Amino acid sequence: MTFDVDAMLGKLDLDAKTRLLAGQDVWTLPPLPEIGLASIVMSDGPVGVRGVRWTPDDPSLTLPSPTALAATWDPELAERVGGVLAQEARRKGVDVLLAPTVNLHRSPLGGRHFECYSEDPLLTGHIGAGYVAGVQAGGVGTTVKHFVANDFETERFTAEVDVAEKTLRELYLAPFEYIVDKARPWGIMAAYNGVNGSTMTEHGRLLNDVLRGEWGFDGFVVSDWLAARHTVNAAKGGLDVAMPGPKTVFGARLAEAVRAGDVDEQTIDDMVRRVLLLAHRVGALKGTTAPLVSEVDGAELAREVARRSFVLLRNENDVLPLDKPRSIAVLGALADDPKILGGGSATVFPADVVSPLDGLRTALPDGVDLRYSLGADPRTTLPTASDGFALTAIARDGEGRELATFPLPEGRIRWIGELPGELTIDALGSVEIAGTLTPEASGEHIFGITGAGLFTLTVAGKTLFDGATVREGADVVTAVTHVEEQRYTTELTAGERVDIRLVYRVPPAMAGGIAWISFELGHSGPIADPGAALEAAVALAADAEVAVVVVGTTADVESEGFDRKTLALPGKQDELVTRVAAVNPRTVVVVNAGAPVEMPWRNDVAAVLLVWFPGQAGGAALADVLFGAHEPGGRLPTTWPERLADCPVWNVEPKDGVLHYEEGVFIGYRAWERADVAPAYWFGHGLGYTGWEYTALSVEPDGDGGADVRVRLRNTGTRTGREVVQIYLTPVDIDGGRPARWLAGFANVEAGPGEEVEAAVRIESRSVSIWDDSWRHVPGEYAVEAAHSYANPRLTTTVRLAKTG
Numbered sequence: 001m002t003f004d005v006d007a008m009l010g011k012l013d014l015d016a017k018t019r020l021l022a023g024q025d026v027w028t029l030p031p032l033p034e035i036g037l038a039s040i041v042m043s044d045g046p047v048g049v050r051g052v053r054w055t056p057d058d059p060s061l062t063l064p065s066p067t068a069l070a071a072t073w074d075p076e077l078a079e080r081v082g083g084v085l086a087q088e089a090r091r092k093g094v095d096v097l098l099a100p101t102v103n104l105h106r107s108p109l110g111g112r113h114f115e116c117y118s119e120d121p122l123l124t125g126h127i128g129a130g131y132v133a134g135v136q137a138g139g140v141g142t143t144v145k146h147f148v149a150n151d152f153e154t155e156r157f158t159a160e161v162d163v164a165e166k167t168l169r170e171l172y173l174a175p176f177e178y179i180v181d182k183a184r185p186w187g188i189m190a191a192y193n194g195v196n197g198s199t200m201t202e203h204g205r206l207l208n209d210v211l212r213g214e215w216g217f218d219g220f221v222v223s224d225w226l227a228a229r230h231t232v233n234a235a236k237g238g239l240d241v242a243m244p245g246p247k248t249v250f251g252a253r254l255a256e257a258v259r260a261g262d263v264d265e266q267t268i269d270d271m272v273r274r275v276l277l278l279a280h281r282v283g284a285l286k287g288t289t290a291p292l293v294s295e296v297d298g299a300e301l302a303r304e305v306a307r308r309s310f311v312l313l314r315n316e317n318d319v320l321p322l323d324k325p326r327s328i329a330v331l332g333a334l335a336d337d338p339k340i341l342g343g344g345s346a347t348v349f350p351a352d353v354v355s356p357l358d359g360l361r362t363a364l365p366d367g368v369d370l371r372y373s374l375g376a377d378p379r380t381t382l383p384t385a386s387d388g389f390a391l392t393a394i395a396r397d398g399e400g401r402e403l404a405t406f407p408l409p410e411g412r413i414r415w416i417g418e419l420p421g422e423l424t425i426d427a428l429g430s431v432e433i434a435g436t437l438t439p440e441a442s443g444e445h446i447f448g449i450t451g452a453g454l455f456t457l458t459v460a461g462k463t464l465f466d467g468a469t470v471r472e473g474a475d476v477v478t479a480v481t482h483v484e485e486q487r488y489t490t491e492l493t494a495g496e497r498v499d500i501r502l503v504y505r506v507p508p509a510m511a512g513g514i515a516w517i518s519f520e521l522g523h524s525g526p527i528a529d530p531g532a533a534l535e536a537a538v539a540l541a542a543d544a545e546v547a548v549v550v551v552g553t554t555a556d557v558e559s560e561g562f563d564r565k566t567l568a569l570p571g572k573q574d575e576l577v578t579r580v581a582a583v584n585p586r587t588v589v590v591v592n593a594g595a596p597v598e599m600p601w602r603n604d605v606a607a608v609l610l611v612w613f614p615g616q617a618g619g620a621a622l623a624d625v626l627f628g629a630h631e632p633g634g635r636l637p638t639t640w641p642e643r644l645a646d647c648p649v650w651n652v653e654p655k656d657g658v659l660h661y662e663e664g665v666f667i668g669y670r671a672w673e674r675a676d677v678a679p680a681y682w683f684g685h686g687l688g689y690t691g692w693e694y695t696a697l698s699v700e701p702d703g704d705g706g707a708d709v710r711v712r713l714r715n716t717g718t719r720t721g722r723e724v725v726q727i728y729l730t731p732v733d734i735d736g737g738r739p740a741r742w743l744a745g746f747a748n749v750e751a752g753p754g755e756e757v758e759a760a761v762r763i764e765s766r767s768v769s770i771w772d773d774s775w776r777h778v779p780g781e782y783a784v785e786a787a788h789s790y791a792n793p794r795l796t797t798t799v800r801l802a803k804t805g
Helices: 005-010 014-020 066-071 075-091 121-137 165-172 174-183 204-214 231-237 252-259 265-282 298-309 356-363 476-481 530-542 573-583 618-626
Strands: 042-044 096-098 144-147 160-162 187-190 220-223 311-315 327-331 369-373 389-396 402-408 412-416 430-437 443-451 454-459 462-468 485-492 498-505 516-524 546-552 587-592 607-610 658-660 692-701 707-715 721-731 742-751 756-763 769-771 775-777 780-789 792-801
Touching (some): 005 265, 066 075, 075 096, 121 165, 144 174, 165 769, 231 252, 298 618, 327 573, 356 369, 443 454, 498 516, 546 573, 692 792, 707 780, 742 756
Parallel strands (some): 160 658, 187 220, 327 369, 587 607
Antiparallel strands (some): 389 402, 389 430, 443 485, 443 516, 707 756, 721 742, 769 775
């Protein structure tokens, strides 16, 4: 089909054109049959494709967290990840994936730290470009987000970032610029926050002048959900699509602005052109089709990415890999019920999850005895009602008449955007979780309500709660994603079945708008003495040859909608590790967290393995690594502090509505280099199961300010291994306004025992340029380091990098 956008525009009147620029619901743009345009469907990522239904009934492949993907330091693997997500998107009827997130790890307290890649803009750009290229090769669009400086969650809807242009260009814009140049993304998502005086959905200088003008971006710009605030300012400021619908600042309101003379219709035509180009690219126009791609085994790729991402932080006396110990004690609640992904809009629902306990049991060598004990539970919210419950979802109208019923495998309802069956939001008066519970134990049972709104909870004929749970000042997205649990108790008797009823009353204001119904019934039986659980775990560890302790964070700690307050592990997990290490010198700690945590016991245990949020196959990948079928391949994409108090940059709370990036270009390792204390683990750190000798380094300047680097290295161990060769630049004449050293390139290599291999790394001219009203190359002598990590250079040479042409 010939893509004649002018002919299509000629068939559309103003109302049709402006209708195309506004969501018709939470996830889709409206079809325009007069030009053969089908509805364009968008869906959240980045670790899976949820589709238009936010429900476990529609499961998704669940890959490891973005921090995990970045820990592989492998853009080609990121491209393969993008390919399998395009496959998932097509399976679910999705045209555009709302990913990747390429904001930087400015502070370890950032609530969506797990959803971003790295503290370094170059590593972020390379991984993000690979991801985008893979998704779009499958005919599915991406929206690189959140443009720009959306590195925090506190007051994110209203806060403004005050940031110097140099800092903005060299750090926060840099990953977006690289991805636009190398991967040509079809979409960009404008963030909630403001930057230097303008909210990002209206930021004409950054959207029109920089993104489109300087960088040549030809795709569409979509608002983050509910981020668009002003019709005229957004249209003139560079926004193309306002989501979600049906109530937006575009659509009919935009048509009115054109008729009033506030917006030129040529501006509308340009916006529509970009949306039609998107439709052409994703096959949403009649006569166009998405490209055919090879089928990929998503579950196997999820397992590969997980084990390639695991970072071995410590391995004293080569305790790992485990060499068929006679007995293993596996400890910690997360061993049995792991955190596989972060909370918020990144959430998807896997069909199956392999826990660490499942993975180890399946791969356990013959003759090895494995036993499990809870030890410590990090969860601060109740488990979702499931065991002992028989539940149904009941939808009623405003008069209490039953409209429909749906089976519920557990006490959770997520009806966001699309309602089940034939339900409509206008007809809905209430939704309830109803059924029975047959308690296993007598005593005080705890029930929890998670959700925002008006609720009534009745257990065994007794009303435990009747009122509102809405957090003051919470926006709708935060209210859904930020866990705020209300707890109530009642005495129940083992074996005596009781009726349960949790009713949510749909607010009248939701009529005619977005269906946003999200709430949960939690439950716990009589709670055992937590001290007894610790004692049992310690006793089990003392009797085992190896103790594997799984610790980490929860959705209460790492999620969209709020920033973290501490880096300490929740609950009694630190005490569990400390006490186990005291009785078992072969204690291996598995850290199940998407972002840095404090590890006060790290020097007292034999091994520390960081598995991030490892996705649905994390337990199988863990067994691969612990038993030595594969080595852990990850390197830290961000520097890990010893303590939060040591962090040179940590503040994420705006003051009077403004967050000042006072540190300038000094974040991450750039800031730690100047700090008075050292971190626990530097950027790029990670151990394997073999050793590497760097034997030769050569640098060939290209005359354009960059250089080609070649590094020879040899595997000195007895196992096949993978090394990430990292290239850092240090200016010989240190300029106080520049970092002391920075990452300029990297490459993955693999070799068998005793084999030698060569890594080829490209240093781009931009790596030796600074922003000074424009990009300015800084010629001079530079030390070029080939390193195992930021803190572990192996070979160094000095060259002059200059533009000679």
